[in-house]
Amino acid sequence: MSRLALRGMLERRARTAFTLLAVVLGVALIAGTLVLTDTISKSFDALVATAGENVDVKVLAPGGDDQLDGASLVTFPAALQDRVRGVDGVEAAAGSIRQAPVTVVDADGDRVGPTSGAPTLAFSAVPARFDPFEYRGRAPRTDGEMAISTVAAEDAGVRLGDRLRVQGVDRPRAYEVVGLVTFGGAGSIAGAALSVFSLAEVQALVGTPGELTELDVQAQDGLTQAELKRRVSAAVGVAGLVRTGDEDAAATSAELSDILRYLTLGLLSFGVIALLVGCFVIFNTFSITVAQRIREFGMLRTIGASRRQVMGAVVLEALLVGVVGSVLGLLAGIGLAPLLRGLFALAGFDLPGTALVIAPRTVAVALVLGTLATVLSSLVPALRATRVSPMDAMRTGAVTPPRGRRRRTLAVECGVAGLGLVLMLVGLFAGLTTSTALTLLGIGAVLVFVGVGMLSPVLVAPLASVIGRPLAATGGIAAKMARGNAVRAPGRTAGTAAALMVGVALVAFVAIFVNGFKASFSGAFEDAVTADFVVIDPSGLTPETVAPAAAGLDGVRTASNLRIGRGRLVSGKEVVLAGLDPMAAPDVVEVGWVDGSDDRLRALGSRDAMLEEAFADERGLRTGSALVVRTPTEEPIRFVVRGTFEDRGRLLGDLVVPEATLRDRFGARTVLATLVAAEPGARSAEVGAALGGLLDRDFPTLEAQTRGEFIDSQVGSINAILYVFYALLALSVVIALFGIVNTLALSVYERTRELGLLRAIGASRRQVRQVVRGEAIITAVMGAVLGVSIGVLFGVLVSRPLGSEGFVLALPYATLVVLVVLGALAGVLAAVVPARKASRVDVLDALMHQ
Amino acid sequence: MPSPALIVSAVDLGRTFGEGPTAVHALQDVSIDFPTGGFTAIMGPSGSGKSTLVHLLAGLDRPTSGSVAIDGTELSGLDDGALTRLRRDRLGFVFQGFNLVPVLTAEENIVLPVTLAGREVDRPWFDLLVSTVGIGDRLSHRPAELSGGQQQRVAVARALIHHPAVVFADEPTGNLDSVASSEVLALLRRAADDFGQTIIMVTHDAGAASCADRLVVMADGRIVRDEDAGDTDAVLELMKSVAA
Structure with missing residues (x-):
């Protein structure tokens, strides 16, 4: 039986390849995310450790461990520095101001720094032993000098010796660039640009003369961090918060991993979505091939194969696809991680680089998830294969046994979708904690997708006749045949469309959500602000x-x-x-x-x-x-x-x-x-x-915006986020397209004889292509329409609890229409290869087929 | 009386499958003419080359040697598009089974060659055909809802809808019971008699062959007999003598 499964796979190479891809892409995104975030996490930890190598004790302002936001620096008087230097056992102590947001412009008044909206942070230079940065050129020594991070410098074409103006809380001050700075090899910290000045200059820039945000202390040889902390604490009292260097590094790492956790979860959820779409594709492919192999299974049963053996043959094939797909996905994910990092770098988010970290957990998660998803998706088709009776081997003609739509299954399907909806409602309205609510929402959404996917065969006929109508007006008899073919195996069409539905639904939801957010913001702004102009620094401080x-x-x-x-x-x-x-x-x-x-x-x-x-x-x-x-x-x-x-x-x-x-x-x-x-x-x-x-x-860094300009610029910055979401969801759409290609290819194979007949009685190759393309368009548009509908449903649901926060539901009609049109184009694209294959069937061979 | 024009003409046709020592010569040096309006049956044992001959005559396959002309058009000079148009406009086909497009109704199937060409259906002719084949009450049915005999009668109507120069029928009664078979054969006979339709039919059923005007018998890739068809017994006798 195992040999049978293997041979079958090898013989149907193209289909196996597409099925594999459905697994590979999802697993790759998951593995790539884990590799990337592990790598970032490890390199940040290493950086924090090296940067703080000589810091045995760190003094912060009371509450300075909880910098609420960049605009309000928490500082303490610089006089504390002298008190600490007098403590017995202190080798060196240096006060500084770090991470104060400023804005840098060049001689023409053009901004130097991230274009992503991330800030430029000012640091005061500290003695070399405490300095976390590397410099090309050197660190600033006098008040007229500065260093700036490499990424920002390159983007703006700044060189050593150039003069820049920097604005903090007041009019800009001028500096000569004497150094280009990196932090652990990265030209930015999490997207923010870095700038270094003398302490006095930073204090002047951020309006905190005589104040510090932190104090680095090095112990004399032989003194432990804990002992030094005790002594420094005694000297500082309530005027400062004292930590050992290790505690400080741990706290910094914890902050970073908090941020990373969101990045990981965000990216992972896109991986899971891609895998879910892959499951639809796998389920569908296995369903079709099981249907096409009814006679083979009947023959096997005739010669004595048990039901379990038949099921085993199908599941084994899925297991092979799952394992091979997961391994390939893992490898692709490892390759994807640097690409993802490159993508972030392109968006101005330069992440420090070290060797990729491939944790055993990553390998396990990728392999188990990919394999499990594939095998689970094949179970229903495998069960269907076991219901084949030996008599089916004798059947000729129709290969798919008509499957009566029983009322019980309809109830089950409605139940799944309904349960999903209920879970989403509970998640939205029960006032649960955020993580519980999000989990319920996620599971609910998946159930809605699966339920609607299962229900959608019922919708195929009516939807196909609606979608097919404009097609028939232009495509004539070819369109009519396309529509007939789409309706012929409703389960198949529905399953194929459902894979596309998932991606489209999420794209539609994101578009609706963001549009609502934009509408809410502009509405609220219009209501609350009567000023004619808004003077603002779009990514820094306004003095x-x-x-x-x-x-x-x-x-x-x-x-x-x-x-x-x-x-x-x-x-x-x-x-x-x-x-x-x-x-x-x-x-x-x-x-x-x-x-x-x-x-x-x-x-x-x-x-x-x-x-x-x-x-x-x-x-x-x-x-x-x-x-x-x-x-x-x-x-x-x-x-x-x-x-x-x-x-x-x-x-x-x-x-x-x-x-x-x-x-x-x-x-x-x-x-x-x-x-x-x-x-x-x-x-x-x-x-x-x-x-x-x-x-x-x-004030060269500031802009005076009219009300309309201000709304546009605020709303425009949301679009960047929107595009990132679109890019990540595009992967799911691509997988769904593979699914359409797969289904079409299998259908074309199944209809070889019919295609031969059409060609014999005078259908041109073009007309045959039209038939296949028409079916693809109907399937894809069906997926898009279902997806947009679910996206609107999700948008309406999620907007309800947000209503009290001022969220206004505003459907982006144009975007939703564009989505459906794109769906049709996707169908055309997916049909290219199967249509060509169909149009090239040899008429005689086809007539002899089966 | 002037001799009737030739509608199909084949000269020195040969068709070889494969190459070298394993090559199979399915057809060798076959020359045959079909005048307008005749109903010809081609018979012969399996492997005699009868199907290959019809495929070549209908432009479904290309000969290794020799040439075919239909209604004055030399087929060897035509590319795929021209051949497709020729089949669509000038030829009619009835196959053994699976003759109809499953997703189209009987009516849509009948007019398919005309709609594929993007032309208007000749309504009076359509009505006449439908009443002749006797499926007027089943026009809106899908093939799956028709009996085998009904399906073949729809196929015959489709083969005639565009006034083809010649109808090729490849084992048109192969999958039918005797009642349905005789209905379909009677239909082809009427097409020849009433409409003057040229018909070339491949069959291995002596009863079917006896409905034709002319009987061509093939063996080993050559034509061995070409004469007027007699009744069923005469055809059976003839086949026996060929096989001997």
Whole structure:
């Protein structure tokens, strides 16, 4: 029996190859993801260890282990450095400021740094023993010098000796480039560009003179890290957070692996989707071949093969395909990992490189998943093979035994789809933890796909006649035959379409979700912001000094800062604070007051806050209540609630406080944006030009955007994410196309005789190709239509719980139509080879066939 | 009376399969003419070359040597497209089984050669054919819903729909019971008599051959007898004498 399985596979080489591909691609993406993220993880760990080689103790500001966001640096006074240097057993100690976001521009005012939206981070130079970086050229020594990371330099054509301007919290400062910097060989850290300056310069750039974010301490020989930590802690007291070098490295690694975990899970889920689509293809291919081999199985049963042996022959074939496919997939995945890294590098996300890490876990996961998926997909066809009776060997003519659609199976199929839907609803609405909810959503979605896939044979006839109609109008009799062929084996057509359905559904869902997000954002912005211009640095900091400068321009009524800061409630929950200038804000924003007014806002004191209504409701807070928020340096601040407002887009965060409070207490040294309102009656174009002139002269990194431009740029940045999703989902679509090719090839083989007849009575090769192509188009469009429908269903479902967060469901009709059209084109593409094969059948041979 | 025009003419036809010592000469130096309007039966034992001859005459296969002309057109000069158009426009086919496209109705199958050519169906002719073959009530049925005899009658109607120069029938009654067989043969006979249709039929059934006007007997790749067909007994006698 095993020899039979092997021989069969070798004989049907083309089909076996396509079935293999269905396994290989999914497994490759899974294995590639694991290899890539293991490699990144290992190289980061190695980097962190080498970079901190001489750091035996690290001192951070209280709360400095929890940098909430780049805009608000958590610092401590530099005086602490002298206190630590005086500790017995300290060989050396050097304070620094690290990871402060800045913006770099060249002499022409063009941006130097990531185009992906990732920040450029400033570091102060430290003595060589603590320096984590490598330099081409050298590290900056004086205040007029800087170093910049290689990737950013190459992209902008910056060379040693060039002069660059850097903007932090105020007007830009000029520097000469004396070094090009890398970190562990990578020209960026997770997409961010690096820049190095003297300590005094970084302090000036980020507006923290006399302050540090960290202090590296080296122990004298023979002193343990733990002992040094004890001594330094005693000297520092509550003024700083002290860690051993090992603790610090572990904490950094943990932060990185947290980020990596999302990358891993994200990429893995695309691998699983690809594998799921592969399962549809495998199931379908095995179903068709089992049907075509009915007589062979009948013959085997006649000569004494047991049902188990027949089943074994089919499952063994699947096992072989699964094992070979998984091994190839694993190898392809190892090859894919550097490609994925290259893809990230192209997107400005340069990852440090070491030798690829191929963990035993990766090998096991790839082999087990791939093999299991293949064998499971073959079980139903294998069971069907066992139902062949010896009598079937005698049958001539029709090869597929008509399979009555029993009511029981219909119930099962509806049940699977229904259960999937219920799981999704529970995941969405039961208020579970995020990971449980996502798991339920995932399993639910898979069940919906499988259920709809199983149900779809019922839909084949009606859908085919709808889709076939426009085709028949142009293709005449060929289209009619194509439609007939599609309906002839509904299970086969449905299974083939279902594979495409999965990928299309997810593409449609992502498109719907992103479109909804865009619509929600622009709607919320339109509602909440009345300013005529938004002055912003698209990927850096906006200095607070823009506002006073802009306010002095002709035609400007008000220029007011919007600051965003973060803090924590006593419960530890992170909250977002928006800082507004109470007097000026009513000119630039329109707050949707629930309990309050612009006048009350104007009267807002430094310890007063306005609360977002949903946030207040959840906590039982109302006007007059008190709320304690801890600053990033752990300082508790008690706010009195002066009003509540509705903010569907959450543009103003959870609570609004005076701008000055956010700056002075929460370390928000820069602003998110400066909102500018023109004088009534002033010409917008003139005000815009004046604003542009000011920015070009004094703030070259900033842009003055009109309301429309601002919305477009914000929404546009989402498109980059959209394209990454599309690219990853494209793999699933490709696998589904292989499935269509496979099904068509098998159908063409099965209909050789019929094709010969058509050719004999005068059908041209072109007409034969049209028949095959038409069937492919019908199948593919069916997959696309089902996919778009499920995508819309998922979009509607997921938008419900998000409605309270201001999410507006907005269907991207054009995109959805394009998806269906692309589906038709995909069908044309998939049909190329089978159609050519069909048109080239030798008429005489075909007439003699079977 | 002027001699009727030749509709099919073959000169020195030869067809060899394979090469070298294993080569099989399925047909050797066969020359034969078919005048317009005749009903010819070609008989012969398995391997006699009768099917090969018909395949060559119908342009389904290309001869190793010699030439075929249909209605004045020399086939050897035609490429695949021209041959396809010739089959579509000038020839009709009835095969032993699997004659119809399963996904099309009986009516769609009948008019298929015309629709493939993108032409209008000659409605009066269609109606006449349908009433002649007697399947007027089954026109909207799919082949799977028709009996074997009905399917073959639909195939005959399809072979006649476009007024072909000649109809080739390859064992048209091979899969049919005797009642259905005689219905199909009567139909072919009527086509020859009433419509003046030229018919060339391959068969190994003496009863079928006896319906023809002319009987060509083949053996070992050559024509061994070519004479007027008699009744069934006469045909059987003739076959016996050839086999002897």
